[in-house]
Amino acid sequence: MSGISFHDSSVDPESSETTFRARLASRQTGDVFTVPSAHSGSGLGTSKSGSAQETDVLLEKNPFKIPSDIDIFLLRDKQREKAKAERERRKTLKVHEKMTCSTLQSAKQSGFKREIQMEEEAEDKELAAEAERLKALRESTSWKIAITKGKRETMHDYINQKRQMFLLQYAVTVKKDEIQKLENLAIEEEAKLEKAEEDLEKDAAMFDEFLKENDRNSAQALKIAEKETKAKLEKIIEIRELTAQMMNIQSEIARFEDTLREYVVFKDFLYQLSPKEWRDDYERRKIKERLVKIIPGVKDSKLLKSKRSQPSSGWHMCEGRLQPSEGRSDRHSELYFTDPHQLLNLFTELEEQNLSLIQNSQETEETLDELRHTLSNTDREIEQLKLLAETLQANIVKEEETAADLELKARVFSFGEYKADVQDKMLVSLHRKVLEVYRRCIGENEANLGTLQMLTVIEHQLDDLLECLERVPPAKIEQAEKAKEKERRMRMREEKIRQQRQLQEERLQRALARAQADVKKKTGRRLIFRSEPPTFKEKEDKDQGIIDKEKEELLYYFT
Structure with missing residues (x-):
């Protein structure tokens, strides 16, 4: 927004007119214009032409030129420092004093509006003061004389001045309306801002109350947690003590059970060592006691008679029915042995019997080992004899085949088809080759084996290698x-x-031999190949081709 600043208000009417014209020019161009003061060299006696020239110079001056006394980079640094200080100030604000992005923008807008309003008010005040001063100057006779003593204005100039005055008045009216709108908008924004501040204060109060309530709840929860933790620790200690007691009791129970199992094993062992007659008598008495418990009122004599009259199968059936119902604690409640010396005597007898049995078993095992060894030797000899018989049988077959082959060769040799010295050389070379292979695969021929025998050994070695290769x-x-x-x-x-x-x-x-050899000159005619006889082309029978084509068409269209 453009504005006019004055350095000195005590000027004469001519300078006031010049200033007014300069103001009009700056108003039309929309630039900021500064009227020179009286100390700059223009006094009260300045002529009208000098004022016009000064006005033209001021109007022709470039309004977009940056003043020399303004440092843009210094302004940028100041703005940065100001923004940094503002950020530091916001960090130290309380929760209810901080603003969101929207409230911050609205606050900035309201601040800008206040600044614009203040600038407009200051400008209006300056314009009003200037208008009052000009009005006073117009009323003065000296100003009227200074204005009217120049050349007379034409109607066109008068209309232009009126037009400019109307435009200025219209611009002032529009600006006043805009200022009024901005003031109304600022009032509304301030009302909204006050309401938002009230809401924010309420929210801050509610938030503080919530924080206090949360602190109270936290303190109460901490007390309850400490109390529960203490109770939990006491329960854990009590549980550990009870667990330790349970473990001790369980260990004692396990120890007693182990002792009981050992005693039961000993008892069963002693029961098994008891004589058979005593055990049978004991079993009868136990069955009798169980039957008396099951059937009370039956006399012992009748029970014994009925038991004697029953066959042995019935006795065993009854015994089998009653046996599962008895517990382990009732088994062998009575023992045959009443004195430790009885056990010692029995152990001595059993040791003697065991020693005799061990000796007999050792003798039997030795005899059995000898028989097994003899049997294995006999089996091995039988296998060797079988292998030898098979080998001899195979050798007999091979020798028979060799004899037949030699007989055939003898017959062939007797007919004179082969030469004996050539065959002997071939046999010697074959023997040499077989011997070389034998030495490389088996070793030295210490037994002076024949060619066929060496081949047999090589074949066996090859079979063994193939078997190993499969594995x-x-x-x-x-x-x-x-x-x-x-x-x-x-x-x-x-x-x-x-x-x-x-x-x-x-x-x-x-090539060297050809180069060193003498050149032989060929004499006579050069040998050439015989020319081939001319080939005769067979003439194709056109009529036959036409007939064949007609046949194909008939077959294609009528079949």
């Missing part, structure tokens, strides 16, 4: 095969290179 993992076999294949390829490559080198050497030798 080897496939991955290891595949790895070994790859290694052997790689070695074979390298050997073949080396062999191929050696052959190529040998062929190259032979080729070089032949």
Whole structure:
């Protein structure tokens, strides 16, 4: 928003007129204009032409030029410091004094509106003061004379001045309306802000009450938690004590149960050591007692007679029915042994019997071992004899085949188809090769085996190796095969290179021999191939082709 600032109000009418014109020009352009003071060199005796020139210079001055006394970077630094101080101030505010983004923006807007309103009021005051001063100047005769003594204004100038005055008055009216609207809006915003402040104060009070209530509840909860924790610790200590007592009781019960099991085992052992007659008599008495408990009122004599009259199968059936119902505590409540010496005597007798039985068992085991050893030796000899018989049978068959083969060879040799020295050389070379293979696979031929025998041994060795190969993992076999294949390829490559080198050497030798040989001149006619006889092309029968085409069409369309 544009405005006018005055440095000095004590000027003459001519300077006032010049100032008024400059103000009008600045109002029309919308720029801030500063009227020079009286101390700047323009006095009361300045002429009308000098004032007009000064006005033209002021109007022609660039309004967008930055003043030399203003540092933009210093203003930026000041704004940054101001924003930083504002942030630090907001950090120290209380909860109810802090504002949200919307309230902050509304506060900024209201602040801007207040500043704009204050500027407008100051400007209106300045304009009113200037208007009063101009009115006073117009009423003065000296000003009227200074104004009217110049050249007379035309109707066009008068209309322009009226138009400018109307525009200025219209602008002032519009600004006043806008100011009134802004004032109303500011009043509404202030009312809203006051209401928001009241709501915020209420919320802050409610929040403080909530915090106090929360503190009270927290303190009460802490007291209850401490009390419950103390009670829980007491219960835990009591539970631990009871658990320790239970563990002690359980350990004692387990110890007593172990002792009871040992005693029961001892009791069963003593019962088993008792004589059989005493045990039978004891079982009868126990059954009799159980029957008396089951059937009270039955006399012992009748029960005994009925028991005697019943067959043995019925006795065992009754015994089987009553046996499961008895408890472990009722078993063997009475013992045969009443004195420890009885046990000692019985143990002595049992030890003697055990010693004799052990001796008899050892003798029996030794005899059994001897028989087993003899049986194993006999089986081994039988197997060896069987293998020997099979080997002899196989050798007999092989010898018969060899004899038949030799007989055939003798017949062939007798006919004169083969030469004996050639066959002997071949046999010697085959024997040498077989012997070399035997040495590499088996070892030295210390037994002076024949060719066929060495081949047999090599075949057995090959069978054993094949059996071992079946037991080897496939991955290891595949790895070994790859290694052997790689070695074979390298050997073949080396062999191929050696052959190529040998062929190259032979080729070089032949070329060298051809180069060193004498040149032979060919005489006579050059030999050429016989020319081929001319070929005759067979003529195609066009009529036959037409007939074949007609047949195809008939077959296609009428079948």
